[in-house]
Amino acid sequence: xxxxxxxxxxxxxxxxxxxxxxxxxxxxxxxxxxxxxxxxxxxxxxxxxxxxxxxxxxxxxxxxxxxxxxxxxxxxxxxxxxxxxxxxxxxxxxxxxxxxxxxxxxxxxxxx
Amino acid sequence: xxxxxxxxxxxxxxxxxxxxxxxxxxxxxxxxxxxxxxxxxxxxxxxxxxxxxxxxxxxxxxxxxxxxxxxxxxxxxxxxxxxxxxxxxxxxxxxxxxxxxxxxxxxxxxxxxxx
Numbered sequence: 001x002x003x004x005x006x007x008x009x010x011x012x013x014x015x016x017x018x019x020x021x022x023x024x025x026x027x028x029x030x031x032x033x034x035x036x037x038x039x040x041x042x043x044x045x046x047x048x049x050x051x052x053x054x055x056x057x058x059x060x061x062x063x064x065x066x067x068x069x070x071x072x073x074x075x076x077x078x079x080x081x082x083x084x085x086x087x088x089x090x091x092x093x094x095x096x097x098x099x100x101x102x103x104x105x106x107x108x109x110x111x112x
Numbered sequence: 113x114x115x116x117x118x119x120x121x122x123x124x125x126x127x128x129x130x131x132x133x134x135x136x137x138x139x140x141x142x143x144x145x146x147x148x149x150x151x152x153x154x155x156x157x158x159x160x161x162x163x164x165x166x167x168x169x170x171x172x173x174x175x176x177x178x179x180x181x182x183x184x185x186x187x188x189x190x191x192x193x194x195x196x197x198x199x200x201x202x203x204x205x206x207x208x209x210x211x212x213x214x215x216x217x218x219x220x221x222x223x224x225x226x227x
Binding site for chain 1: 116145154155157160168203205215216217218219220221
């Protein structure tokens with residue numbers, strides 16, 4: 001079946017540090033890939049997405065590239081801010097299916 | 113649009129009581145999802161509907177859980193009887209999937225505590 005594996009957290013960084021959160025997936029077809037972010041006390045919000053191989057999704061300084069050869073969709077940001085502290089979820093949806101399959105989430109803590 | 117609206121935001125109930133969680137999806141969306149989030153199990157898909165019809169309820173924990181979508185603008189998730197292990201945050205999400213795009217928009221969740 002389809003699945004998503006994320007690196008365990010928490011990831012603790014100082015402000016302006018470089019961020020990478022690893023995500024790999026298993027899927028039988030050609031899924032769309034997503035990163036969602038959850039701030040404390042809120043629901044999940046779509047951060048970025050990519051729908052085919054080699055696509056790069058980007059938003060708010062975050063980027064992730066759909067790598068079919070390594071089945072990965074790692075999230076990166078060049079310089080994190082305290083306001084980026086949240087839980088980040090990698091997810092996939094198989095083409096033709098509506099439901100999203102989520103990873104376990106990675107908590108990011110950014111200190112001043 | 114106001115986004116996905118869930119009510120109540122918080123619910124505290126006693127074991128054995130019936131609990132009903134409510135969701136209003138974004139107008140025009142044709143898919144609706146119920147998720148449960150706990151520290152131990154993360155984010156779990158309970159059930160999803162497409163065009164008001166339940167498509168996959170394999171994530172519903174047991175017969176105590178039931179979900180309905182009587183029309184395109186309203187859904188309920190009911191737990192009867194409730195148990196302490198049902199304590200979690202329950203999220204509703206909706207999406208428009210007619211184009212194959214499965215971007216889901218989430219509500220703010222209902223935090224359920226069963227004592």
